[in-house]
Amino acid sequence: MTVPDGSPDAAATSFADLQIHPSVLWAIADVGYESPTGIQGATIPALMAGSDVVGLAQTGTGKTAPFAIPILSKIET
Numbered sequence: 001m002t003v004p005d006g007s008p009d010a011a012a013t014s015f016a017d018l019q020i021h022p023s024v025l026w027a028i029a030d031v032g033y034e035s036p037t038g039i040q041g042a043t044i045p046a047l048m049a050g051s052d053v054v055g056l057a058q059t060g061t062g063k064t065a066p067f068a069i070p071i072l073s074k075i076e077t
Helices: 022-028 038-048 065-073
Strands: none
Touching: 022 065, 038 065
């Protein structure tokens, strides 16, 4: 799957569309993120489903978040 760097993914126009845990969704909104970048919209759904992902995007496009968000969403307290 290839998504141009930084462009929004058509399938995920908001973080709420990505089935992220509500507390993580709240934290994302609290820090000011409004919508996922292309790499985030393309990879978060696959990672939430438990798939392995290799992503390539330019520096500053938010590549770290797709790995942290699913982990935080699945932690049971």
